[in-house]
Amino acid sequence: QVQMVESGGGLVQAGGSLRLSCVASGRTYTVRDMGWFRQAPGKEREFVATITWLGGSTRYADSVKGRFTISRDNAKNMVYLQMNSLKPEDTAVYYCAATKYSSSYTYISSSEYAYWGQGTQVTVSS
Numbered sequence: 001q002v003q004m005v006e007s008g009g010g011l012v013q014a015g016g017s018l019r020l021s022c023v024a025s026g027r028t029y030t031v032r033d034m035g036w037f038r039q040a041p042g043k044e045r046e047f048v049a050t051i052t053w054l055g056g057s058t059r060y061a062d063s064v065k066g067r068f069t070i071s072r073d074n075a076k077n078m079v080y081l082q083m084n085s086l087k088p089e090d091t092a093v094y095y096c097a098a099t100k101y102s103s104s105y106t107y108i109s110s111s112e113y114a115y116w117g118q119g120t121q122v123t124v125s126s
Helices: none
Strands: 002-007 010-013 018-026 034-039 046-051 058-060 068-073 078-083 092-098 120-125
Touching: 002 092, 018 034, 018 092, 018 120, 034 068, 034 078, 046 068, 046 078, 058 068, 078 092
Parallel strands: 010 120
Antiparallel strands: 002 018, 018 078, 034 046, 034 092, 046 058, 068 078, 092 120
16 A cells, blocks of 8 residues: 655745645555645645656646646655645645556546545635
8 A cells, every 4th residue: 555645734825835745655666647636625626736657747737837836756755746826715735646557648537546645734825
């Protein structure tokens, strides 16, 4: 099994920045693509960003494009989400996730992800 633990969430003012980190442990040799999702109160979980296994491709939700950057360090089994120009509507619990497979396609559906963290709260005040 694979365990994933997020960190770096917190309270920030609008326009500020946060960097989320997520470390995978356990059977990390099964981890392939990695991504971030978020869930705001009363809303469904939504895709934020994903990065392929070797980091060659990334994809972002339109709502965060140009403000968020996803990256990974396979040697450390980590994925990061740099969030700049934060807005109150970015307030949510952020989850990191990983797939068991990789291809030229970038996965944006939560059903494609086998491993999930517990989430970290990000709150952006206006």
